[in-house]
Amino acid sequence: xxxxxxxxxxxxxxxxxxxxxxxxxxxxxxxxxxxxxxxxxxxxxxxxxxxxxxxxxxxxxxxxxxxxxxxxxxxxxxxxxxxxxxxxxxxxxxxxxxxxxxxxxxxxxxxxxxxxxxxxxxxxxxxxxxxxxxxxxxxxxxxxxxxxxxxxxxxxxxxxxxxxxxxxxxxxxxxxxxxxxxxxxxxxxxxxxxxxxxxxxxxxxxxxxxxxxxxxxxxxxxxxxxxxxxxxxxxxxxxxxxxxxxxxxxxxxxxxxxxxxxxxxxxxxxxxxxxxxxxxxxxxxxxxxxxxxxxxxxxxxxxxxxxxxxxxxxxxxxxxxxxxxxxxxxxxxxxx
Amino acid sequence: xxxxxxxxxxxxxxxxxxxxxxxxxxxxxxxxxxxxxxxxxxxxxxxxxxxxxxxxxxxxxxxxxxxxxxxxxxxxxxxxxxxxxxxxxxxxxxxxxxxxxxxxxxxxxxxxxxxxxxxxxxxxxxxxxxxxxxxxxxxxxxxxxxxxxxxxxxxxxxxxxxxxxxxxxxxxxxxxxxxxxxxxxxxxxxxxxxxxxxxxxxxxxxxxxxxxxxxxxxxxxxxxxxxxxxxxxxxxxxxxxxxxxxxxxxxxxxxxxxxxxxxxxxxxxxxxxxxxxxxxxxxxxxxxxxxxxxxxxxxxxxxxxxxxxxxxxxxxxxxxxxxxxxxxxxxxxxxx
DNA sequence: AATCTTAATGTAAACGTTTACCCGTTTTCA
DNA sequence: TGAAAACGGGTAAACGTTTACATTAAGATT
Numbered sequence: 083x084x085x086x087x088x089x090x091x092x093x094x095x096x097x098x099x100x101x102x103x104x105x106x107x108x109x110x111x112x113x114x115x116x117x118x119x120x121x122x123x124x125x126x127x128x129x130x131x132x133x134x135x136x137x138x139x140x141x142x143x144x145x146x147x148x149x150x151x152x153x154x155x156x157x158x159x160x161x162x163x164x165x166x167x168x169x170x171x172x173x174x175x176x177x178x179x180x181x182x183x184x185x186x187x188x189x190x191x192x193x194x195x196x197x198x199x200x201x202x203x204x205x206x207x208x209x210x211x212x213x214x215x216x217x218x219x220x221x222x223x224x225x226x227x228x229x230x231x232x233x234x235x236x237x238x239x240x241x242x243x244x245x246x247x248x249x250x251x252x253x254x255x256x257x258x259x260x261x262x263x264x265x266x267x268x269x270x271x272x273x274x275x276x277x278x279x280x281x282x283x284x285x286x287x288x289x290x291x292x293x294x295x296x297x298x299x300x301x302x303x304x305x306x307x308x309x310x311x312x313x314x315x316x317x318x319x320x321x322x323x324x325x326x327x328x329x330x331x332x333x334x335x336x337x338x339x340x341x342x343x344x345x346x347x348x349x350x351x352x353x354x355x356x357x358x359x360x361x362x363x364x365x366x367x368x369x370x371x372x373x374x375x376x377x378x379x380x381x382x383x384x385x386x387x388x389x390x391x392x393x394x395x396x397x398x399x400x401x402x403x404x405x406x407x408x409x410x411x412x413x414x415x416x417x418x
Numbered sequence: 419x420x421x422x423x424x425x426x427x428x429x430x431x432x433x434x435x436x437x438x439x440x441x442x443x444x445x446x447x448x449x450x451x452x453x454x455x456x457x458x459x460x461x462x463x464x465x466x467x468x469x470x471x472x473x474x475x476x477x478x479x480x481x482x483x484x485x486x487x488x489x490x491x492x493x494x495x496x497x498x499x500x501x502x503x504x505x506x507x508x509x510x511x512x513x514x515x516x517x518x519x520x521x522x523x524x525x526x527x528x529x530x531x532x533x534x535x536x537x538x539x540x541x542x543x544x545x546x547x548x549x550x551x552x553x554x555x556x557x558x559x560x561x562x563x564x565x566x567x568x569x570x571x572x573x574x575x576x577x578x579x580x581x582x583x584x585x586x587x588x589x590x591x592x593x594x595x596x597x598x599x600x601x602x603x604x605x606x607x608x609x610x611x612x613x614x615x616x617x618x619x620x621x622x623x624x625x626x627x628x629x630x631x632x633x634x635x636x637x638x639x640x641x642x643x644x645x646x647x648x649x650x651x652x653x654x655x656x657x658x659x660x661x662x663x664x665x666x667x668x669x670x671x672x673x674x675x676x677x678x679x680x681x682x683x684x685x686x687x688x689x690x691x692x693x694x695x696x697x698x699x700x701x702x703x704x705x706x707x708x709x710x711x712x713x714x715x716x717x718x719x720x721x722x723x724x725x726x727x728x729x730x731x732x733x734x735x736x737x738x739x740x741x742x743x744x745x746x747x748x749x750x751x752x753x754x
Numbered sequence: 755a756a757t758c759t760t761a762a763t764g765t766a767a768a769c770g771t772t773t774a775c776c777c778g779t780t781t782t783c784a
Numbered sequence: 785t786g787a788a789a790a791c792g793g794g795t796a797a798a799c800g801t802t803t804a805c806a807t808t809a810a811g812a813t814t
Contacts, residue, residue, distance in 0.1 A: 084556075086770055097794045102772060109773095112792060129553045132532040133478060134770035137799050143533070144512075153697070162488040165515045168523075174529060176480075176510045179501045186505075193510060196468040197479070219463045220420075224597045287433040305701070335701055344702070361489070365641070365671055367678070367703040422800055433764045449764060470800035497805060663799090727755050 094122040095187040105130055113414050117216065142198040143173045147378060148190045149205045150182040154303060155360035156377045157333055160227070163381020164203060173200070180206065188212055194218050201388040202229055208270060209234050223391040226383050230272045237391065238382050239402055243274045246373045246406040247281025247327070249289075249356050253408055254325045255289045258417035259353060262286070263297035263323040265311050266334050278329050278357065297323050301333050316344055324417060325353035330390020331372055332361045338366060339415065349415035359409055368412035421464040425669045430458040431603055473480050478534040479509045481610055481724065484526045484539045486518040490491045490639060491668060491696035492713045496563070499717020500539060507725060509536070516542065524548055531556050539563055544606060545570050563720050573727065575720050575738055579610045582709045582742040583617025583663070584624075586691050589744055590596055590661045591625045594753035595689060599633035599659040600621070601647055614665050614693065614718040633659050637669050644672025660753060661689035667696045667708055674702060674749065685751035705747035716740050 091098040098361060103109045111119075114415055116130025120206035124127070145168055149157060160175065168175050176199065178190035187206055191213075197331030202224040202387050206213070217224060217236065226238035244318045254262050264282045272281045279298075296319050301307040308328060316322065328334035336347055346352050350366055356363060359374035383404060427434040432451060439445045440455045447455075459463070474479045481504055484492060497513065504511050512535065514526035525543055527549075530538055538560040540581060542549070545567035553560060553572060562574035590598050600618045603611030613636075622629055630654050637643040638746065644664060664670035670692030674684055680687050684704055695710035719740060 088770080099773080099794060100792085103793090106710050106772080115792080129528065129531045131473070131534060133469045133472045135772075135801090137467070137473055137770080137801085140799075142469060142780050153494045153500070154698075161513065162515060164660055165488070165513060169514070169526075172513065173527070174533060175480070176512050177497065177503070178510065179498060179499060188506075191773050192465065193508070195465045197510060198467060198469055200612055258783080303663045339583045339701070362698060363492075365698055365702055388791080424800080434801080435764060435803080436762085439763090442802080445763095446761075451762080467800050470769090471801080471802075473771085474802045476769075 083116055084131070087130065089129070090122050090126060090128050093126065094119045109223075115320070117193055121127065133371070140198075140351075142200055144174045144176055144197060144199045145201045145203065145385070146178065146190070146192075146194040147203045148178045148180055148187060148198075150180050150187070150207055151303075152177075152179050154330075156358060159360075160381040160384075161378035162207075163378040163383075164385050165381075166378075167385040167389075169380050182207060182410070183207065183208060184212070188206065188216065191216055196268045197224065199262070202259055203384055203394050205229065205386060207268065223388060225384055225388045225391065227380065228319045229274055230277075234271050237267075238385060239380060239387060239404055240254040240274060241373075241375045241406040242403045243277035244281040244284065246357070246375075248285045249281075249406070249408055250281050250327055250357065250373050251285035252289070253283065253410070254327065254353065254355060254414065255291070257325075257353070258287045259323075260291060261294065261297065261321070261323040261325070261326040262291075263299070263315060263326045265299050265301045265308060265315075265326065265337060267329040267333075270301070275329060282327055294323075300377070301329065302318065302330060302378075303330045303368075305332045305336040307336070308333035310336075312337035312340035312345065313344070314390075321353060325414070328354065328356050331356040331358040331363045331370060332371055335362055335366055337369075338370065351412050353414040355414055361371050363409075363411070369400045371408075371410045371412065371414045373406050375404065376408045380404050420467070423464070426455065426458050426462060426464050428693065429462065432456045433716050442631070461568065467647075472534065476534075478536055480533060480535045481537045481539065481584050481721070482512045482526070482530040482533075483516065483537045483539045483541070484514045484516055484523060484530075485525070486516050486543055487639070488513075488515050490666075491698055492564075494539075494692060495696075495713035495721075496717040499714040499719075500721050502714075502719075503581050503721040507743070518543060518574050520546060520548070521545065522554065527552055531558065536555070537561075537728050539724060540572070540718055541565065542567075543609070556670065559576075559719055560725060561724045563716065564620035565610055565711075566613075573723060575716060575723060575740055576610060577709075577742040578739045579613035580617040580620065582711075583614040585617075585623045585742070585744055586663055586693065586709050586723070587618050587621035588625070589746070590663065590689065590691060590750065591621065593661075593750055595659075595661040596627060597630065597659040598627075599631065599635070599651060599656070600664065601635050601637045601644060601651075601661045603637065603639055603662045603665045603669075603675060605636070609650070611665060618657045618663060630659075637665065639668060640667045641668045641672040641675070644669035645676045646672075648658050648673035652676070658682075658688060661691070661750070662693050664690065667691055667692040667694040667699045667706060669696055670706055670708065670749075674704075674706065676692050685749050690747075690749040699745075699747070707746045707748065707750045709747045711740065711744045720751055 087098045087101050091101045103111050178186035182312050205227045213272050266279040269276045299311045301311045356370050356372035359372045363370040363372050423434045425438045438446045516523035542562045562572050566574050605612045635647045637647045653666050667745035693708050695708045698703040699706040
């Protein structure tokens with residue numbers, strides 16, 4: 083149906099080899115011949131078939147992203163960053179949503195294998211035996227994003243979650259908070275949830291503060307969950323904490339919402355600090371103080387590491403940390 | 419490097435045809451043979467090469483999305499909807515960001531052509547001669563989303579922008595507003611920006627109200643632009659409007675922010691209504707009243723129309739409108 | 755028992771490229 | 785002037801599938 087290299091060759095009165103040479107400029111071809119071919123290509127609108135080329139050259143020009151959540155507020159930015167550098171390298175990005183289900187995740191990975199993807203950007207919450215089998219068997223260049231999977235041998239890019247969380251909590255302490263709650267994420271081994279929690283503990287310990295288990299609650303990374311757990315906390319506890327460190331901005335925003343609905347003034351009655359600096363953070367009132375992580379930048383860097391890996395430049399699993407920065411907007415009060 | 423169908427065939431002691439038959443179950447094959455083959459596939463982790471298959475069958479299993487903006491707040495939802503049904507049809511989604519630049523947009527489209535995409539979901543702001551040439555020449559099944567391109571002959575899915583805008587403005591009028599401003603988007607022919615503006619005019623006219631050109635400003639679809647144009651409006655006008663209809667939630671949120679920063683109470687001093695119902699709308703304070711459009715649903719429907727088109731079921735360009743609904747939260751006051 | 759179906763499998767061509775190899779013509783230079 | 789080198793371009797094999805067609809063996813029908 084479409085125009086093929088043969089059609090072009092015939093119409094230009096040359097061999098397909100010559101056509102191939104000009105479209106790839108892989109070998110010199112005489113100017114007149116070249117012009118003739120170019121003209122025919124122009125006229126016919128010929129586009130080389132990437133599947134045929136890919137089959138021959140064994141490269142698809144495709145990179146895949148699998149993510150458990152497309153609405154977590156960092157997705158858009160991450161994709162934007164990824165897409166930007168992928169596009170510069172004339173590759174394309176395939177996205178797959180695992181919805182946090184292991185089966186969907188593996189299905190996506192297998193489709194990626196079939197589609198001969200050259201690299202995978204992997205964002206999951208858990209690393210199972212099946213994951214390990216997959217990556218061991220197929221050896222597709224992969225980088226894990228925003229997370230760490232110790233046994234996997236896969237390189238990852240995350241902010242230094244422990245440090246960042248510690249920074250957040252230290253900031254609260256500097257502002258004279260002593261009763262600090264934390265709404266933390268899932269505590270899988272070395273997960274970002276776990277590490278942020280560790281940072282929290284560390285900051286408390288360094289300041290000689292005691293952790294109060296009533297003030298520590300596990301949440302999902304969602305606005306809703308933040309709201310409900312905050313409500314639980316408010317309901318259960320006899321004395322409210324003076325500050326809350328939330329494991330993500332969405333959680334923080336849920337908590338903020340809950341506080342406001344309970345008639346608490348933020349930050350006058352209670353301070354809140356989040357993590358991520360998603361766009362929502364600048365839009366809620368009061369504006370959310372948080373730990374900023376540039377997810378567009380993260381996306382960019384991830385692809386760079388991935389491309390290095392694809393080009394067989396050895397990449398160590400414990401690769402780059404990405405920067406973070408405390409942004410104090412309006413949800414933290416100094417209790418001096 | 420990878421395991422091929424030949425390897426499987428050899429190891430199972432059968433012909434490649436048989437292997438192909440079992441992986442596609444395209445023809446019956448004897449149970450023992452089948453088991454043998456299945457076992458070898460299992461052992462070797464063989465995955466059929468989609469590029470080879472695609473080359474032969476002339477289908478790539480790929481659908482593309484080109485969008486001018488990945489951070490407009492509807493992107494995540496749209497992608498989520500799209501990905502959901504695409505995945506059910508065991509296809510994959512390629513995303514490309516045009517950043518609103520025509521050249522990037524066309525480049526993406528051409529890559530899509532090379533990659534033999536089976537269908538395109540197109541979200542652009544303008545439809546140029548080059549676009550027309552592209553779609554005329556290559557005839558890739560395409561559906562336009564959230565927009566309308568009259569001359570293109572391409573089917574599109576949008577809410578009924580005129581009706582929806584009219585509904586929003588009528589709602590303001592019912593609440594006894596008479597001085598109603600509008601922050602509208604670009605006014606290309608039949609664009610959503612234009613249509614929403616037309617809906618605004620229509621509602622005013624029906625109610626016997628005069629349009630005040632001081633109250634009408636063009637914005638980009640961003641929070642920033644909403645903020646600045648609102649500021650302009652506040653600065654320039656001698657009497658403030660009592661209500662503002664913003665062409666999108668992001669614009670509305672910018673405007674809201676601006677009002678608050680100017681010491682205006684919303685909705686007591688000024689009412690605001692937006693369009694889209696993105697997540698931000700429920701998170702700002704006061705919560706934004708808006709016209710809800712379900713973008714996850716939109717994504718789903720778009721793919722359905724696209725798949726129909728791919729399967730050659732004739733699809734009319736003036737296809738489905740998608741539903742909208744007025745959601746009154748807390749930014750509109752009744753002036754009775 | 756001879757023929758006809760039917761089922762299971764194999765063979766080989768094709769999909770649209772890239773590229774190793776080959777061949778002819780021209781240029782170079784001793 | 786003649787051999788070597790350089791250049792331009794063509795032929796055909798290969799990439800990993802699918803599938804039309806051919807083949808074989810076995811069962812059904814007379």
